[in-house]
Amino acid sequence: QKEVEQDPGPLSVPEGAIVSLNCTYSNSAFQYFMWYRQYSRKGPELLMYTYSSGNKEDGRFTAQVDKSSKYISLFIRDSQPSDSATYLCAMSALSNYQLIWGAGTKLIIKP
Amino acid sequence: NAGVTQTPKFRVLKTGQSMTLLCAQDMNHEYMYWYRQDPGMGLRLIHYSVGEGTTAKGEVPDGYNVSRLKKQNFLLGLESAAPSQTSVYFCASSFGTGPYEQYFGPGTRLTVT
Numbered sequence: 600q601k602e603v604e605q606d607p608g609p610l611s612v613p614e615g616a617i618v619s620l621n622c623t624y625s626n627s628a629f630q631y632f633m634w635y636r637q638y639s640r641k642g643p644e645l646l647m648y649t650y651s652s653g654n655k656e657d658g659r660f661t662a663q664v665d666k667s668s669k670y671i672s673l674f675i676r677d678s679q680p681s682d683s684a685t686y687l688c689a690m691s692a693l694s695n696y697q698l699i700w701g702a703g704t705k706l707i708i709k710p
Numbered sequence: 711n712a713g714v715t716q717t718p719k720f721r722v723l724k725t726g727q728s729m730t731l732l733c734a735q736d737m738n739h740e741y742m743y744w745y746r747q748d749p750g751m752g753l754r755l756i757h758y759s760v761g762e763g764t765t766a767k768g769e770v771p772d773g774y775n776v777s778r779l780k781k782q783n784f785l786l787g788l789e790s791a792a793p794s795q796t797s798v799y800f801c802a803s804s805f806g807t808g809p810y811e812q813y814f815g816p817g818t819r820l821t822v823t
Contacts, residue, residue, distance in 0.1 A: 603752075605752070607750055631809035633809070640816075640817070641816060641817070642714070642800050642802075642814030642815055642816055642817055643753070643800075643812075643814050644814070645811040645812070648809060648811070650809065687752060687753065689753075691809065697755060697758075697768070697769075698755075698812065700752040700753040700754075701752055702750055702751060702752040703752055
């Protein structure tokens with residue numbers, strides 16, 4: 600079993616929809632949770648970062664962490680075609696500087 | 711600032727050939743990483759460096775070697791390429807460990823026939 604599980608998709612939704620992307624993990628030591636966005640044939644870029652549990656909002660994007668369920672989510676409101684990309688979750692423990700990555704979910708926003 | 715650059719962008723090798731991938735960053739970052747990305751596998755860490763002159767193994771180091779002779783450069787070598795090394799290779803750098811943002815290069819697409 601992988602430490603971080605992420606549905607590879609693709610997830611296809613109409614423009615304007617609310618998108619929910621999720622990752623589950625098995626290591627209870629993870630404290631830092633990140634979402635990276637990767638456009639086709641580009642390197643990943645950091646989108647959002649949260650520490651421990653709770654929510655964080657940045658414009659149309661909201662990241663949630665539920666440590667009791669070992670489950671993190673990224674919500675995208677009013678989705679746009681420009682949001683079409685692969686979204687990768689990544690996480691690390693306080694004591695280990697290696698990021699553990701999910702496989703990435705490919706998101707397609709249809710105009 | 712160019713950020714993180716990688717050369718070459720594309721390469722085709724025959725089995726058994728060798729090559730070196732070059733990564734350069736101009737952000738004065740201490741930490742540098744080499745990843746490979748395969749469909750359905752996400753990013754897997756090959757080797758990393760925590761400073762000039764240091765290197766360490768990641769999750770999938772076999773078949774690769776690295777060197778960090780200068781702070782701004784991180785080289786990834788394949789001594790005897792195998793078809794299993796067909797992948798997209800990304801270099802990244804960061805200011806610190808753990809939660810610090812990793813800045814990625816544009817990737818190198820390598821095909822081994």
